[in-house]
Amino acid sequence: MELEHRFTVPVPVAEAWDVLLDVERIAPCMPGATVDSFDGETIAGKVKVKVGPIQVTYAGTARFSEKDEAGRRAVIEANAKEARGSGTAAATITAVLTDSGGGSTDVIVTTDLAITGKPAQFGRGVMAEVGNKLLGRFADCLADELTGGTPAPAAEPVAAAAPASSATGADEDARAAPAAGSGNENPAAAVADATTGTPAPVARPAPAPTPIGSRRPPEDDAIDLLDAAGGPIAKRVLPWAVGLVVLFVLWRLVRRANR
């Protein structure tokens, strides 16, 4: 299954590229994920997905397999295994940035998913809409992140981005994952508390104070990808595509199981 998502961010290609490759910064955009470890290259973590009565946890790794700066093309490989089963999921995520003129950048994210094990028994049913919803959520967050990355007075761009993000729901949760510990010195990366719109301290990003689950906006219930157990301390993980896989698997299974 291949999913594609496009969006445009109002920053030059070079800046967007830097943000894209900053794993610590874009990782929070993946709802439902927790990081177990990050060695500078490979992230190990889990993605827990909940859709209605169904829960599945995938554990695995993600890393950049290609960073073509000249071509502005980055490829992320993610591999995961069901935490409570034998199924596996693999995703190849390709992000391509192109200059769309006027200091804006077009971003195209293409995701190729492959699954094995139990899900394979159920065929290749695709709830592209669910996948797209998740992808869209990630992309919205990424767009906010890229927009917020513009060199500007500290916190201002973030504060501006916060209201926009409220329309998408999950990215607020994702943003709530603190920038703390990321060591990111970029002032604009001091992620605002999207719920209150309050800019986080610039010099010393603090952990988000509230449990993530408590601030979940209504739309986020739609696809409850976010496990409160992830907590405000845990950083979010990159392999968002794993979530897509999981959803896709779940969908097949529930429909099959359902009757």
Next chain:
Amino acid sequence: MIPAQFDYVRAGSVDEAVAALAEHGDDAKVLAGGQSLIPLLRLRLSYPEVIVDVGRVDEMRGVRDDGGDIVIGAMTTHYDVLHDPLVREHAGLIVDATTTVADPAVRHRGTFGGALSHADPAGDLPAVAVALEAQMVIAGPGGRRTVAATDFFVDYLQTAVGPDEVLVEVRVPKHTGWGHHYEKFHRVAQSWAIVGVAAVVRRDNGSIGEARVGLTNMGATPVRAVAVEQALAGAAPDAAAAAAEHAADGTNAPNDLNGKADYREHLARVLTRRAVAAAAGGS
């Protein structure tokens, strides 16, 4: 497969069920007829810590007449719904759709409220509930509240029922004398609808006075084919074909192995034409 371990609470009343849910919250799951939940448990796709079984809550079972509505208990089995005289007289559309739900074994165990609460967009009953403008009565710690069917279905497998709430009964406005038909397209008899269309039509002096059309599996939730309904209002019975051309307007049909979105849109138009024609023409 064998389900993961869970605690089991058998509720004797709605209050007991709500109390158990209030205690365990997100870790608990209501078991109705078990035709969706048990397979999920056995596949270990769902592992709630507590199962709250409402199978013996008598007050959630049965159909009663309540003025302008009939009230169907959430735990009424599909079989009992099918054979209930009140449902047959006042909400024949439910009978049409329920006969297509799965197979007889499932219909003897599965429940009306369970199917609605599971909220599968390919399930047959959600579109019917939406078309009939049913009202869902949900019990929770704060008492009971009523949610319109269109607001009840939130997204894939997601309803307005909170983790500490349970769907108790469904109020269905009487559609006595309305023509009705459920047209379902699926590959094998007991499978899910690829697309389904639920239609009720009130005839008025030989023309269509009013029509309501609900679509199954044309989006994450059941939807009303509003454009079709508008085109049909006051129209002649043979207007179905023209009106049905609008069936897919505003829908967001899924792509999957059973069909791409454009194929589903085509199906929606064809099935709507058939369903409306059947509902307008007879029964």
